Amino acid sequence: MPEIRNYTMNFGPQHPAAHGVLRLVLELDGEVIQRADPHIGLLHRATEKLAESKPYNQSIGYMDRLDYVSMMSNEHAYVLAIEKMLGVEVPLRAQYIRVMFDEITRILNHLLWLGTHGLDIGAMTMFLYCFREREDLMDIYEAVSGARLHATYYRPGGVYRDLPDRMSQYEPSKWHDQKAVDRMNENRQGSLLDFIWDFTERFPAHVDEYETLLTDNRIWKQRTVDIGIVSPERARNLGFTGPMLRASGIEWDLRKKQPYEVYDRLDFDIPVGTHGDNYDRYLVRIEEFRQSNRIIRQCVEWLRNNHGAVMVEDHKIVPPKRESMKHDMEALIHHFKLFTEGFCVPQGQAYAAVEHPKGEFGIYLVSDGANKPYRLKIRAPGFAHLSAMDEMSNGHMLADVVAIIGTLDIVFGEIDR
Amino acid sequence: MPEWILYLLDFLPDWDWLHVLLIALIKVVAIFIPLVVAVAYLPYAERKIIGYMQIRIGPNRVGPRGWLQPIADALKLILKEIIVPTKSNKYLFILAPILAMGPAIAVWSVIPFTDTLVLADINAGLLFVLAVSSIGVYGIIIAGWASNSKYAFLSAMRASAQIVSYELAMGFALVTVLMAAGSLNLREIVLAQSGGLTNWYLWPLFPMFMVYFISGVAETNRAPFDVAEGESEIVAGFHVEYSGMTFAVFFLAEYANMILIATLTSLMFLGGWMSPFGAASDIIILGDGIHWLLLKTSFLLFFFLWFRATFPRYRYDQIMRLGWKVFLPLTIFWIVFMGVMMFLTPWGYLFH
Numbered sequence: 095m096p097e098i099r100n101y102t103m104n105f106g107p108q109h110p111a112a113h114g115v116l117r118l119v120l121e122l123d124g125e126v127i128q129r130a131d132p133h134i135g136l137l138h139r140a141t142e143k144l145a146e147s148k149p150y151n152q153s154i155g156y157m158d159r160l161d162y163v164s165m166m167s168n169e170h171a172y173v174l175a176i177e178k179m180l181g182v183e184v185p186l187r188a189q190y191i192r193v194m195f196d197e198i199t200r201i202l203n204h205l206l207w208l209g210t211h212g213l214d215i216g217a218m219t220m221f222l223y224c225f226r227e228r229e230d231l232m233d234i235y236e237a238v239s240g241a242r243l244h245a246t247y248y249r250p251g252g253v254y255r256d257l258p259d260r261m262s263q264y265e266p267s268k269w270h271d272q273k274a275v276d277r278m279n280e281n282r283q284g285s286l287l288d289f290i291w292d293f294t295e296r297f298p299a300h301v302d303e304y305e306t307l308l309t310d311n312r313i314w315k316q317r318t319v320d321i322g323i324v325s326p327e328r329a330r331n332l333g334f335t336g337p338m339l340r341a342s343g344i345e346w347d348l349r350k351k352q353p354y355e356v357y358d359r360l361d362f363d364i365p366v367g368t369h370g371d372n373y374d375r376y377l378v379r380i381e382e383f384r385q386s387n388r389i390i391r392q393c394v395e396w397l398r399n400n401h402g403a404v405m406v407e408d409h410k411i412v413p414p415k416r417e418s419m420k421h422d423m424e425a426l427i428h429h430f431k432l433f434t435e436g437f438c439v440p441q442g443q444a445y446a447a448v449e450h451p452k453g454e455f456g457i458y459l460v461s462d463g464a465n466k467p468y469r470l471k472i473r474a475p476g477f478a479h480l481s482a483m484d485e486m487s488n489g490h491m492l493a494d495v496v497a498i499i500g501t502l503d504i505v506f507g508e509i510d511r
Numbered sequence: 512m513p514e515w516i517l518y519l520l521d522f523l524p525d526w527d528w529l530h531v532l533l534i535a536l537i538k539v540v541a542i543f544i545p546l547v548v549a550v551a552y553l554p555y556a557e558r559k560i561i562g563y564m565q566i567r568i569g570p571n572r573v574g575p576r577g578w579l580q581p582i583a584d585a586l587k588l589i590l591k592e593i594i595v596p597t598k599s600n601k602y603l604f605i606l607a608p609i610l611a612m613g614p615a616i617a618v619w620s621v622i623p624f625t626d627t628l629v630l631a632d633i634n635a636g637l638l639f640v641l642a643v644s645s646i647g648v649y650g651i652i653i654a655g656w657a658s659n660s661k662y663a664f665l666s667a668m669r670a671s672a673q674i675v676s677y678e679l680a681m682g683f684a685l686v687t688v689l690m691a692a693g694s695l696n697l698r699e700i701v702l703a704q705s706g707g708l709t710n711w712y713l714w715p716l717f718p719m720f721m722v723y724f725i726s727g728v729a730e731t732n733r734a735p736f737d738v739a740e741g742e743s744e745i746v747a748g749f750h751v752e753y754s755g756m757t758f759a760v761f762f763l764a765e766y767a768n769m770i771l772i773a774t775l776t777s778l779m780f781l782g783g784w785m786s787p788f789g790a791a792s793d794i795i796i797l798g799d800g801i802h803w804l805l806l807k808t809s810f811l812l813f814f815f816l817w818f819r820a821t822f823p824r825y826r827y828d829q830i831m832r833l834g835w836k837v838f839l840p841l842t843i844f845w846i847v848f849m850g851v852m853m854f855l856t857p858w859g860y861l862f863h
Contacts (some may be wrong), residue, residue, distance in 0.1 A: 103661050111743040118635070125827060214743045216734060216824025222565040313735055375755045492665070493744050493826045 100128055103492075107136050110495040111214050113368075114506035118483070119496035120495065130487045132480055137510040145470040149436025150176055151250065151411075153470070160472065161508040164203035166195045167450045167509075169248040174354065174446035175457040176250040179439045180411060185430045187397065188252035188404040189355040194290070194393035195238075195247065196355075196448070197386040201297070202231045202387075203451035203503075204379050207446035208304060211365060211376070211500035217319050220307060227300055230293050237286045250437075251412045252405035257397065261289045275350055287394050294391045309380070314450045318372035322486040322498040325370060332485075333478035336453025336503070337382065341375040348449040362389050372501045379503075382451075436465045452476055452503055474508035533733035538630050550766045551581040567695045591755035596659055599752065603657035608753070608760035611650025614643045622774060624801050625784045636697040636853050637689060640775065641682055645803050647740035647768065648674045651739065651749050654761070666748030670732060670739035670828050676834040677729040683842035683860040684723040686847055687716055688779045691862045697778055704782040705791030705799075711782040713845040719782040719845055722838050724811070727772035727785040729763060729830065733815055734810065736830055742822075769815055777807035 101122040106112035115136035121129040135399075142159060145153040157168040170192060177184060205224040213222030232242040237258055239245035247254050261282040262277045281292040308314045324334070329342035339346055347364045349357040365381035367374030405412045413432050414425035441463040447456035453475025460469040479502045486502075489494045537734040554575070555570065562569025571578035593602055621636040623629035633639060648671050655667020689695055691712055692703040713720050726816050727734035741855070750761045777783060784804040788797050796802070853859035 101661065103665075111744060182714050212823070215741065216563075216741075217822070218734075219565050219820050222567060307821070308823075311823065313825055317823055317826060318827055417521070427520060489761075491826060491828060493738070493741065493824075 101331060105495070111499060112411075113210065113499055113504055115510075116480075116499065116506065117503070118495070118499075120435065120493065122491070124480065126494075127210045127487045127490055127492065130484045130495060132184075132483045134477075134480070134506075135510055137506040139511065141511045142470050144471060145467055147466060148466065149465045150439060151432070151436050152466075154249065155246045157252060159247060159507055160474065160511060161203075161450070161452065161455070161476070161505045162243065163505055164451045165204075165243060165245050166192075166199045166247060167455060168197060171446055171448045171457045173248045173449070174448065175252050175444050175459045176439065178444040178446050179442060179459060180437075181433055182251050182406055182408070182411065183405065184252050184355075185403045186356070187400060187402045188257075188398050190393050191247060191253050191257065192268060193355050193357060193360070194390055194397070195253075197393070198231055198234060198290075199445075200218050200226060200386045200451040201383060201390075204383055205231075206501075207379065207451075207503045211497075212308065213308055213501075214496045214500040215314065217308065217311075217314065220304065223300070223307075227293075227297065228415045230289075232291070233262070234286065234290060237289075249405070249412065251408065252403070254405075256404045257286045258430065259285045261286050287398055290390065291394050294387050294394070297387050298384060301380065303388075305380060308376070315373060317497055318376055318447045318501075320369075321494050321500060323369065323371045323374040324482065324486060327487070328482075330353065331371065332482045334453070334482070335475050335478070337375055337378045338453060338479050340365065341378045342370035343368055348447060348454060353449075354446075354448065360389050360392050372497055375501045388407045406508065438463060438465045439467075447473065450475060452505075452508075453479070455508075471510055472508070476502070476504045476509045480504050480509055512775070513614075514823055520548070534621040535630070539620075543616065544698045546616065546619060547763075548766065549668045549770055550763050551585065553643060553766045553770065553812065554584075555581050556812075557671060557819075558815045559811070566665070578716070586611040586778070588759040593755040593757050594830065599659045603653050603753075605757065607650050607654035607657055608757045608764070609650070610653060611647055612645040612760045612767070613766040614650075615764045617645050618771055620764070621697060622771075622778070623701060623783065624804060625797045625799070626698065626702070628801065629698060632696070632698055636693045637685060640697075641678075641685070644768075644771070645678055646725060648765065650651075650761075650764070655749040657721075661750050662745045662751050663749050666741070666745050666751070669741075670749060671737065673732070673827075673830055673834070674730055677726040677822050677838075678811040680722055680834055680838035680842055681732075682728060683839070683846060684726065685779065686846055687842070688712060690846070690849055690853065691716065696854050701778055701783035701785065704827060705785050706820075707785075708782075708787040711780060711787075712783075713780045713782075716780065716845075718841065720776070722842055723779070724772075724776050724814075726834070726838060727776060728815060728818060729770055731815075733765075733769065734819035735824050737824060738827045745853060753777045761861070769812060773808045773811035773815070774804070776811055781807045781811075783807075783859060 101124075103120045103122055105118035106118050107115040109116075112118070117133040117136065119131040119133065120127060121131075139159075141156050144156060154169055154172060160168045163473045166242040176309040205228050210223040212218070212224075234244045235245055239247040239254065257400070261284065263279045263282045264270065264322045266272050270278070282289055283472040287337035314483045324332070324338070325341050326343045329339050329344060334342065343366060345364055345366050348354070349362075350364055362385045365378045365385065367378050398411065409425065409428040409432075411432075413420070414428050418425040419429055441461055443458070445456055445458045448453050454473065455474035455475055458471040459467050462468040483498065483502070487498050490498070552684040558580075559569040570580040573583045597603055618640050620630045621633055621639050623632070651670045651674070655663045655665075655670070658664070669698045673810050688700060692700040694700055694703070702744075732739045738744070745751070752757055753761060782803075784799055784801055786797055786803055849862055853862055
């Protein structure tokens with residue numbers, strides 16, 4: 095009689111549900127998972143090493159590309175670490191703008207997560223519904239930074255520029271006549287803040303729409319309830335953070351526990367799960383949509399009434415205005431120095447972490463006093479989450495592996511770095 | 512058979528078998544061509560309908576409003592290379608799509624389109640349908656086996672288990688229909704439902720209608736039961752290694768099966784070509800006719816597409832549980848219940 099062996103299957107790196115380039119080696123007993131072995135490194139781009147050879151302010155763009163669906167949150171941790179070492183106090187308006195964009199990024203990230211998680215489980219329509227809302231948020235990104243994805247908007251000392259007074263509008267083309275364009279431009283008549291406000295008015299209804307499709311759907315519940323349970327103790331031991339940890343019932347959120355920027359002035363709640371399964375993680379993230387929406391509205395209200403600088407005035411770390419360069423020698427020198435060698439950071443080390451949409455995203459910086467970091471270490475939440483893959487999927491079926499990958503909300507940019 | 516065709520046949524030698532053969536061939540072509548057109552345009556309809564459900568437009572580039580899209584797709588698939596994996600079993604690899612497609616088309620021979628328009632009006636029509644349509648599963652098993660791919664193999668296991676178990680529920684659901692109609696002949700089953708909307712088997716056999724239609728969705732491997740294709744789990748399942756025309760044949764077989772299930776459902780439960788207003792209607796368009804069958808079939812096909820846009824996918828074991836622990840007991844109970852009602856109580860007329 096031939097020996098009975100488990101079925102070894104190679105899941106990825108080219109697989110529609112691998113969320114990028116995850117390679118899983120699965121050991122199957124029939125369809126039941128005996129062992130799931132994630133292999134990483136296929137998207138390794140040496141971000142940490144690259145940062146060591148560039149002036150501090152030139153690495154911000156690399157941060158966008160780590161977790162490429164929550165760009166500004168990555169930048170945030172990096173600029174916070176630099177500011178901590180420089181001892182810079184960021185203007186209040188810049189702090190509000192950062193918080194607002196952090197929350198916009200959170201919605202942006204969770205929308206992509208919901209869409210792809212739905213698609214993994216077969217709810218195809220969710221994907222397109224989520225992308226409809228993402229489109230508006232991308233436009234908001236574009237309005238402040240000129241780029242839809244990789245914004246490089248946060249800078250040490252503030253944000254690159256103030257919010258625009260006028261939202262960009264569509265123009266008539268071969269495909270959209272004046273009437274269609276007028277309809278598309280309806281909510282773009284005012285400033286960027288008006289557009290964001292309009293979005294926050296619409297968004298809760300959209301979240302209700304997602305919930306109508308999924309939350310009480312019998313098939314959705316059969317596919318997510320009791321799948322991939324992580325107990326609170328295990329979640330803590332495995333180094334979970336963010337929604338993954340909160341769904342297991344541990345109330346931990348850096349925005350509340352170690353408030354940075356202006357989170358301590360804002361009113362919001364932290365959703366916590368009870369069971370630690372896929373369904374709880376889904377519910378936690380859905381509730382975060384609503385809470386982020388709340389924070390954005392508070393920020394918009396504050397920003398409408400309070401004006402001021404969005405960057406510190408210290409031209410050793412912040413470029414001077416372009417007009418002043420035309421007649422001011424000092425400004426020209428500052429500009430030249432800043433864009434050729436950057437700025438030096440005092441010797442020492444700092445760790446700054448933000449509540450990234452996926453969890454705790456931290457930057458650990460070591461400086462030897464030069465204009466480049468001596469060492470940069472990125473603490474990516476997805477890495478810790480992925481390492482629980484084996485534990486979470488053990489004993490479940492092949493289809494559940496896909497659901498678990500979805501619920502981990504992994505993006506390979508940050509895991510492989 | 513129109514007079515002019517018989518007139519044309521007069522020119523041929525006077526051999527009886529030749530006449531029979533030619534008439535049969537003409538009938539086959541008359542069924543096959545519209546079927547192929549329908550199968551080609553159903554994916555287009557699917558893409559458009561699901562497109563609008565998902566706030567997008569769907570194909571609109573090839574021809575006016577994208578009407579030529581199916582032709583462009585077919586052309587592309589015909590021109591693509593058929594790649595046969597190195598370590599596959601070549602004969603079985605090519606045989607599999609043929610085995611999947613053949614039964615899906617063969618079953619149409621006993622489908623009555625109207626009272627007179629049927630290729631083979633055989634006595635045991637329903638039995639023929641059940642027998643031939645279950646051959647289709649061999650195509651899938653063989654495809655999964657011959658591909659020599661782990662994904663395809665897993666999918667073949669899933670698909671065969673799924674199709675076999677749902678065939679049971681479907682078969683039992685059909686038993687109730689033939690108990691009510693007292694015949695295995697599809698034409699007579701439809702005729703037994705004549706007399707308008709209220710006489711359709713939809714009403715007395717409503718639970719069986721649901722079981723049959725849902726099993727039909729599962730039988731054709733459509734969402735939410737599409738674990739055999741499960742694109743996010745096992746990529747494309749049993750046809751993961753197929754390309755070009757061999758893939759197209761699987762694809763067409765799936766859509767031919769969808770149309771078949773929808774047509775059978777409308778024949779068994781929705782009165783086939785019978786008008787919902789009864790035969791007495793004066794206006795010709797409201798009277799009985801093939802248009803009613805097409806309308807009912809399209810209506811049911813719309814549900815197939817709607818399900819796909821709405822529901823997440825079941826897991827494999829959940830599908831099996833639904834089939835064995837819900838549908839099968841329900842149908843068996845219903846058969847017993849119906850038998851008792853029909854023969855031991857005075858309320859048997861409800862089912863006739």
